[in-house]
Amino acid sequence: MAFVSKKATKRAAIVAKLAGHFLASGLEDTSLRRLADVAGTSDRMLLYYFENKDDLVVSVLTHIGDDLALVLEAKFADEPKPPAEVMRALWELVKSVALADQLRLWLDLSSRASRQDPLYMVISEAMGEAWIKRLSALLDVPDAEKRAMAILIMATVDGQMFLFPTAPERGEIAIAKAIELLDRV
Amino acid sequence: MAFVSKKATKRAAIVAKLAGHFLASGLEDTSLRRLADVAGTSDRMLLYYFENKDDLVVSVLTHIGDDLALVLEAKFADEPKPPAEVMRALWELVKSVALADQLRLWLDLSSRASRQDPLYMVISEAMGEAWIKRLSALLDVPDAEKRAMAILIMATVDGQMFLFPTAPERGEIAIAKAIELLDRV
DNA sequence: CTAAAAATGTAGTTATTGCTACAAAAACTT
């Protein structure tokens, strides 16, 4: 126990407890008092374990990001597949509750990042690149085209959240069309 | 002058002045005092001309939406074109400053709407449907496929903002790929 | 066991928020 300070342990515990709340509520309704409530502690304590609110938020968000990586790893760890297949799989995932929450949160991040908030620029950039890399690796296309194809698939799928934030599955017909187009290649 | 009350005129003037600020700053940095400053009046006056803040915000946002319609009308009013062409044109538009601002704002709306905020659900829903209708009309494809294709094109293009909120043009390769795919049809 | 250090509670500060009470000025009506 010489290398894992008690403080670090407590931090981790708090972060884990808050992750769910951030996924459910996004970046609003995240006052220190509210978060303290969710984590079963006090605002005073949150600021004892974390430098300030930004520190706390970043910790929770990166934790969520890492978690996502694991989920994808488990779901996707296969040999490369053709684009149409990958899109189909991603669309299924995005419609699942777990990933829908992730996407909603990412939407929040993008919105903040687009306003040049440096904190969220870094986080959303990292999240985006992680996804692109992951999807690229899954695509059975020439190396030179992997990145473009990955972005294309993600934009199309995630874009449904942009267009239909309250019921992304309304974009079903568009995704079907996209898969059909990809299938012809 | 019997039908246009002074109050209505003043409201319109305020809304027009605030539109630019909303486009530039989104839905944050919009305290009544800040907005009053931008509009060259006082918070007291804003609440005199508008019922409450929501009323003011909705007014400004719908004004912006209507404005957008005009811009598109002017830029797009042509005969139907094949999907690849439409996507190319839309991508060009989205990269222009005017429309980039609009999209950024829409991203904010989507983010709020995805959290079930009824105010923003209504607005973003309306904006989305307006766009879909507009694009549908421009597409030279069978009627039954218009909507799906319009959504597909928009999601792909707007999705770049989602994935690369700080520099959407990073998605250039993906759009090129999409156009290439559409061209083969 | 005692002293230092870590952990936590209580209570506040300062700033900002949307909104309001009240009164004075300006404009309009007759």
Added chain:
DNA sequence: AAGTTTTTGTAGCAATAACTACATTTTTAG
């Protein structure tokens, strides 16, 4: 001109925000 209505300024309220001062308890170390 007198009275009514519309418009505007001044000042403030009550709620919430992040964060802090200070005291106290709990844990750890020697």
